[in-house]
Amino acid sequence: MATKNHGFDDEFLATMLGDFLDESQEYLSRLNENLLVLDELVDEGEPEFDPDMLNEMFRDAHSLKGLSGMLQLDDINRLTHRIENVFDAARNGQLDLTRQAVDLVFEALDKLTQMVDRLKDPSVEKVEYEAVVEGIRQLLEDAGNAPPCPCPNASKEEEALVESTEGTPIAAVSSEEGTSPDNPLEGVTDDTDIPDKYLSLFIAETEESLDGLSELLVGDEVSDLKPLLVICHRIKGAAASIGLHRCAALAHAMEDLLQQRHEASEPLTPDIVDAMLSAVDAIRDFIERLRADKPLEDRFPAAYTALQKATGAKEPTAQAATPAEPTATARARLTSEDRQAIYTARPAQRPALAGAVTFASDLPLAGMKASLVCNRLAGLGQLFAVAPSEEELPQLDDVPLLRFGLATDRGKEEVAAAMDVEGVVDIVLEELPEETTGEDIAPAAAKPAPPASSQRARDRRSSDRPAETVRVDIDRLDQLMNLTGQLVISKARFSQLCEQLKSMSSRKQSLHALSSLESRLEGVVDELDSTEETDLHVLRAHVGSMRRDFEAIRAEIEQLLKSRPVVNELSEAVHQLGRVTDGIQKSVMDTRMVPVGPLFSRFKRVIRDITRSNGKNIRLVIRGEKTELDKRMIDELSDPLIHLVRNAADHGIESPSDREAAGKPAQGTVTLDAFHRGNQIHIRVRDDGRGLDPERIRAKAVAKGILSAQDAQRLSDAQTFKLIWEPGFSTAEKITEVSGRGMGMDIVRSKIERINGSIELESEPGQGTTISIILPLTMAILPSLLTVIRDDVFAIPIEAIVEIVRASRRDLATVRGAKTARVRGRIIPIVELERIFQWHGPAAATAPPTDEWTLVIVGSGQNEIGLAVQDVLGEEDIVIKSLAENYRNVEGLAGASILGxxxxxLILDVPTLIDRASNGYGRPNDAGAPSASPADDVSAVDVPTA
Amino acid sequence: MANAVLDSHQLASENDGADRTLQLVSFRLAEEEYGIEISRVREIILVGEITEVPQTPPYVKGLINLRSTVIPIVDLKLRFGLPETEQTDDTRIVVVDVGGKTIGVIVDAVNEVLRISRDQIAPPPQAVQGNAGDDYVTGLAKVNDRLLILLDIEKIMFDQDQEEGVLVSEPSES
Incomplete structure (x- = not known):
């Protein structure tokens, strides 16, 4: 580990890197969320921090540090180490989390996020983070905590190496302070309430790790220990991060053992391999129990002993799996497990302290010194939960950490003073909480019996077994979706062919026709027979041959009719295929669905930063975070949503004083909402701010040359609001740290439209603005009506269709030169694709007849148009292919599809068609039309009544 | 880790630079012979049914279904301002990969695949540039008695200057 290792094979590394990207995302988002909570607490000025949260943050930072260290991502490693320092100091009460500290960590997390992003896209410029590291160092120094790394000026490389070899993860603390070297797991308990979600992730991930580990271990020759180390570290991290500390401790022991071997450049002996494998089995067994929701027991102590033995046998001098920690600089710390152990052992009804002491590593007679400390403490109150135990202390040569509980009325200072014995390096004292809540703290009896407490935890969770998960590359899901699309197309083709066959084989009438023809022929023959004219014999012969021919035809048709049952069967089979296809399509769609919650959570940070910079008081309300969306859609939504939320907070919400003046609460609210409606998903960004000002928008649109002042005045408010989506209306803003990349509203709209969504805006002056994004359930499949226009097949999304009507001549009229049709009392403009689009070739020869039109009415409310089509072919689920994939988006088209x-x-984009139609495209004599008011137009409609 | 990411880039650039020879697909447009780099060409197919797309420049003939992928078809002659001619038995679509997109190009005939040395290539004379329209001509190659006009297919597809001629509006974004 001490050198840059080139023995890693690239594939392994790539997999690791992929995992790292996934995991780091999780850690970063959790860190960010927790930090936001801290941020609020700091704002409220009562820094009563939840120690569990600080612990969790520490753990997340630590896990990130460990992972990045393993992957030799030195920069990330270095920065996470600093963040870890901050939380470590904070949870030990050595650092006050001030505004400055929180801001600094925010900054550090931002830098980290950028660094992780840079892994995905190495072309991005290098992230400069030196200032943050220095800032944190300064912060810790001011608080009297020099960072534990004794060499802040050391070269990056060197420091990074220190990190990666350090290996003192929180979860493993338990093994370091173990009472006897034989069983470091004693007293280590698992956390009690692990969310199912994490548990199933842990199970999936660790199983994979174990498989990898076994494979490597049983391989011919284990020459490179690095991959093994990485896996053990990963298991340790995964277990520790969800509170399975016993498992983590064992994995830590495995890691230590490998580390030793690795540093000594010695290969694994068969004994060690055996011991490692038995440890793997023990963990596997444990996971099996987790999965089956059985009472938790583990064989970890035995596995640990085996590990000890294996090393001991070959290398008696080695300090087994607890390597010499740099205890000279070790600081005393209490983990949450320590606290719990002490808490559960406390005598009732007495105030108590929890404490930890560290001694200098090379202290002679450390055990005796520790005993002395115990004696002194016993003089101040009742000592309990001492680890290592008081009996064995005098025999120990080395006591890295002494942990205890003390029931006493004395103050912390007094107790600390009593402990000031030679060789003591660091002391931590904490007051134990007064009241017992019962639920959160395991009962005293559970202390030495972790299985019992874990069992309780299992029981408290829903008794369901955790769902098993598999991590899948999103590209594979895309591929699957594509194939499903093709399957849907094939299905459509089959149905079409089947229908054709059916219509061909159901010609029963022809048989009737034939019969009557034959009988008439019979009549003719009889007639001929009755006449005696001899020169008619030629005719008779002809009729005879005709009769024979007819018989042959009859036989053929009868044969054909026999195929009917087969066709029916085929039809049944195709139907079944259709059902299966639908099922597959639905399942594939489901696998791509992820909750929108994490995306929404990101906006807490956005709002926080905005309020900090503009002094507004804004609350973010998130609803419907469980609503599921296609993964790709979530990815695409992120940028436009950030822009909308930022707009709402920045421009929508007024300053507190303005709000109060307007009689509104000083605190503004931005609401993010997601919900299903029919076959669509709505995402809403709403603010209760000042609303849009139509006058200002008109003025700006005129100033930008989007339309003339005259036209602007004619627009209704609703029409005016639509102007903000026009290209060039809202220009891209400069790049800020808050929003990332700024973009114009037109880009927001086009991004939404690119995923086949639409966007609507409502605004009420003084009441606020609501922007709704309406998305299809999937980006891939669209129920559509197939129609014939210009002799070509066009698909119209069913969603947009109101009805299909046939308009005869008398329903037609011309309003200002534009064709309209009267449909059940409504006057609907007729839109001919021929006219509103530019085509290359001349108009198709078969223009629709002017006396009867087939109109597909699309749109809604006031915005209905009748699309003239030559024919309607029927409804079909079509697979959307983006035109931009290989070409570019074309106005008026939502995409293309491949037919059976x-x-x-081509798939028509209805909103654009309506826009174009209402903007007067394609009116034959637009300029020459008399400029009558709309009211006049309607009254002037020439509607023949008879 | 970073190495793994870089490797593919390095590979690509090495392949481009190290070769002293160039492999071309040559095809005919009207009476002229053109060549494009073979690395750009994905396949050569017969002309099937093309679905016309409104709101596009005339040289974009429309869309076809290439094994469940929808790709645009460009008529190079129209693109170069040459008169359109009837399809013949020799007419083909050359499917090219350009800037991450797959595009079909209609040509009058595909001649052959040939390998030329870079020494054989002369820069385009001023006069020829005028003929083909713009600076898509990267050079002229003399092969035996024939003159091959080498095209930069990417420039043809992404030319931003031509009015309404932007085939792919956002080459940088994708």
Whole structure:
């Protein structure tokens, strides 16, 4: 580990890196969330921090540090180490989390996020983070905590190496302070309430790790220990991060053993391999129990002993699996497990302290010194939960850490003073909480019996077994979705062919026709027979041959009719295929669905930063975070949503004084909401701010040259608001740290439209603005009506269709030169694709007849148009192919699709068609039309009544 | 780790630079012979049914279904301002990969795949540039008695200057 290792094979590294990207995302988002909570607490000025939260933050930072160290991501490693320092100091009460500290950590997390992003896209410029590291160092120094790394000026490389070899994870503390070297697991208990979600992740991940480990271990020759180390570290991290400390401790022991071997450049002996494998089995067994939700027992102590033996046998001098920690600089710390152990052992009804002491590492007679400390403490009150125990202390040569509980009325200072014995390096004292809540703290009896407490935890969770998960590359899901799309297309083709066959084989009438023809022929023959004219014999012969021919035809048709049952069967089979296809399509869609919650959570930070910079008081309300969306859609939504939320907070919400003046609460609210409605998903960004000002928008649109002042005045408010989506109306803002990349509203709209969504805006002056993003359930499949226009097949999304009508001549009229149709009392403009689009070739020869039109009415409310089509083919689920994939988006088209016959057909984009139609595209004599008011137009409609 | 990411880039650039020879696909447009780098060419197919797309420049003939992928078809002659001609038995679509997109190009005939040395390539004379429209001509190659006009297919597809001629509006974004 001490050198940059090139023995790693690239594939392994790539997998690790992928895992790291995944995991780091989780850690970073949790850190960010917790930090936001801290941030609020700091703001409220009552820094009563939840120690569990600080612990969790420490743990997350620590896990990140460990992972990055293993992958030799030195920069990330270095920065996470600093963040870890901060939380370590904070949870030990050595650092006050001030505003400055929180801001600094925010900054550090931002830098970290950038660094992780940079792993995905190495072309991004290097992240400069030196200032943050220095800031944290300064912060800790001011608080009287020099960072534990004794060499702040050491070269990066060197420091990074210190990190990666340090290996003192929180979870493993238990093994360091173990009472006897034989069983470091004694007293280590698992956390009691592990969320199912994490548990199932842990199970999946660790199983994979164990498989990898076994494979490496049983391999021919284990020459490179690095991959083994990485895996053990990963198991340790995974277990520790969800509070399975016993498992973590064992994995830590495995890691230590490997580390030793690695540093000594010695290969693994068969004994060690055996011991490692038995440890793997023990963990596997443990996981099996977790999965089956059985009472938790483990064989970890035995496995640990085996590990000890294996090393001991070959290398008696080695200090087994607890390597010499740099205890000279070790600081005393209490883990949450320590606290719990002490808490559960406390005598009732007495105030008590929890404490920890460290001694200098090379202290002679450390055990005796520790005993002395115990004696002195016993003089101040009742000593309990001492580890290592008082009996064995005098025999110990080395006591890295002494942990105890003390029931006493004396103050912390007095107790600390009593402990000031030669060789004591560091002391931590904490007051234990007064009251017992029962639920959160395991009963006293549970202390030496972890299985019992774990069992309780299992029981408290829902008794369901955790769902098993598999991590899948999103590209594979895309591939699957594509294939499903093709399956849907094939299904459509089959149905089409089947229908054709059916219509061909159901010609019963022809048989009737044939019969009557034959009988008439019979009549003719009889007639001929009755006449005696001899020169008619030629005719008779002809009729005879005709009769024979007819018989042959009859036989053929009868044969054909026999195929009917087969066709019916085929039809049944195709139907079944359709059902299966639908099932597959639905399942594939489901696998791609992820909750929108994590995306929404990111905006807490956005709001926080905005309020900090503009002095507004804004609350973010998140609703419907469980609503699920296609993963790709979530990815695409992130940028536009940030922009919308930022807009709402920055421009929508007024300053507190303005709000109060307007009679509103000083605190503004931005609401993020997601919900299903029919086959769509709505995402809403709402603010209760000042609303849009139509006058200002008109003025700005005129100033930007989007429309003339005259036109602007004619627009209704609702029409005016639509102007903000126009290209060039809201120009891209400069890049800020808050929003990341700024973009214009037109880009927001086009991004939403690119995922086949639409965006709507409502605004009420003084009441606020609501922007709704409406998305299809999937980006891939769209129920559509297939129609024929210009002799080509066009698909119209069913969602947009109101009805299909046939308009005869008398329903038609011309309003200001534009064709309209009267449909059940409504006057609906007729839109001909021919006219509103530019085509290359001349108009198709078969223009629709002017006396009867088939109109597909699309749109809603005031915005209905009748799309003239030549024919309607029927409804079908079509697979959307983006035009931008290989070409570019075309206005008026939502994409393309491949039909059952293999041809490409275009999908019409209804909102654009309506826009174009209402903007007067394609009116034959637009300029020459008399400029009457709309009211006049309607009254002037020439509607023949008869 | 960073190495693993860099490797593919390095590989690509090495392949481009090290070779002294160039492999081309040559094809005919009207009476002229053109060549494009073979690395750009994905396949050559017969002309099937093309679905016309409105709101596009005339040289974009439309869309076809290439094994469940929808790709645009460009008529190079129209792109170069040459008169359109009827399809013949020799007419082909050359499917090229450009800037991450797959595009079909209609040509009058595909001639051959040939290998030329970089020494054979002369820079385009001023006069020829005028003919083909713009600076898509990267050079002229003399092969035996024939003159091959080498095209930069990427420039043709992404030319931003031509009015309404932007085939792919956001080459940098994707």
């Amino acid at each position: 016959n293999g041809r490409v057909s």
